[in-house]
Amino acid sequence: MTIFLILVSGLYALFTAVLGFTWRNMRPFRSAGRALTGPAITVIIPVRNEADTIENLLNDLSRQAYARFEVIVADDSSTDNTLSILEHYARSASFSLRPLPLTNERTASPKKRAITQSIALATGDLIVTTDGDCRVGPEWLATIAAFYEATGAKLISGPVTFTTGQTVFDALQTVEFASLIGSGACTMALGVPTMCNGANLCYEKRVFAEVGGFAGVDHLASGDDELLMHKIAATYPAGIRFLKSPSAIVKTGAHQSWRGFYNQRKRWASKWRAYESYLPSILAVFVFLSNAAPVMAVGGWLLGFLNGNGTLAVIGLKLLPEFLFLRQILVFLQKKSSVWVIPLTQLVYPLYVLFFGLAAQGKGYSWKGRNLN
Incomplete structure (x- = not known):
């Protein structure tokens, strides 16, 4: 068992080191001049009960x-x-704002339905999606437009982080979320896209139609971002890009309740079974095993099956490269104040991964006041 655990941890250390090297070599995007005109953009915001934030x-x-x-x-x-609120704002908005009321019909994926119906009305060449509780900077769309014109990307994934945290729970979520954003960005740079986030996502309207939109994945409540990205990547392997630019960062609110956090993470974790590409599924299993390794090592040490040096080797191989990688991502996301929480996150994260990895096997969760499968 010692050899197996050290092997898994060693592979994880190598994997994390590759991610860190890849991130360092991804040049931040700086447009030659601020893009004031360019492709027509339609920003789509699916909402439900966002009166406090929209x-x-x-x-x-x-x-x-x-x-x-x-x-x-x-x-x-x-x-x-x-x-x-939307209808009142639309009457005096400085931009074209169209509220789109949706009927209260039962559907497996309310968010995919909202995006699909919005795209049918969109006049923009580019679709940009975000969420009703997000905040964006003044250069957000200009940076996306400039990056699109510079790269010709078919799908652009942008950085997302949480607004200023007030509690340790907020900071823990910030670190965990940074790991997902950073990992997704690096796998895109390596040509094997795995993760993205619909709170800051851009793709060509034409390409959405070309790949059939959400057809084939519309039976799943989640996956309006990653599963669509995988469909586009299958047609355009080199067309998926990450926008590494501070001016493109989107901020959203961290969960204030454990129940809300649980339902969101369970929803995210449930997507892996729908991946058509083997790589994201293999990666999900690998990350699960890598986080199980230190738990098994500590358990083996307590039970006398593993000596202290072996246990320390397993733990060290996971923690050190992971800390260095996460620190890079947090600094980019302007969350340097959360770096101190990385060790605490590393302490609880293996248990978190094991819990949600198993919880995702069950069906059903609550989201926005609805029970979904």
């Missing part, structure tokens, strides 16, 4: 340096006054 995002959009964009906000039968 106006902040709309105000951010009103301050965009980029002018050639429209916004469609698909309201999925909110039970608060989200729709009335």
Whole structure:
């Protein structure tokens, strides 16, 4: 067992070191000049019960340096006054804002339905998606447009982090989320895209239609981002890019309740069974085993099956390269203050991965007041 655990941890250390090297060699994108005009963009925001946050995002959009964009906000039968806020804002908005009320019909994936119906009305050549609780900077759309024109990417994944955290729970979520954003960015740079986030995602409207939209994955509640990316990558292997630019960072609120956190992470974890490519599934299993290794090592040491040196080797091979990688990502995301939480996150993360890896095998979770499968 000692050899197996050290082997798994050693492979994980090599994997993490490759990610860290890849991130360091990804040049930050800086456009020669701020893009004020370019491709027409349609920003799509699926919402449900976002009355407390949606106006902040709309105000951010009103301050965009980029002018050639429209916004469609698909309201999925909110039970608060989200729709009335949208309709009131649209009357005086400095940009084209279209509230799109959706019928309260039962569907396996409300968010995919909202995006699909919005795209049917979109006039932009590029579709940019974000969420109703997000905040964006004034250069957000200008940076996306400039990057698109510079690269010709078919799908662009942007950086996402949490707004300023006030609690240790917030900081833990920030570190964990940074690991997902960084890993996804590096696998894109390596030509084997695995993860992205729909809170900051851009793709060509034409390509969305070409790959059949969400057809084939529309029976799953989650996956409006990653599963679509995998479909586009299958047609355009070199067309998936990560936008490494501070001006493109989107911020969203961390969960304030364990129940909300649990349901979101279970929803995310449930996607892996739908991956058509073997690589993301293999990676998910590998990460699961890598996080199980230190838990098994400590258990083996307590039970006398593993000596102290072997246990320390397994733990060290995981923690050191992981810390160095996460620190890079947090600094880029302007979350240097969260670096101190990395060791605490590393302490609880193996148990977290094991828990959600097993929880994802069960069906059903609650999201936005709905029970979904």
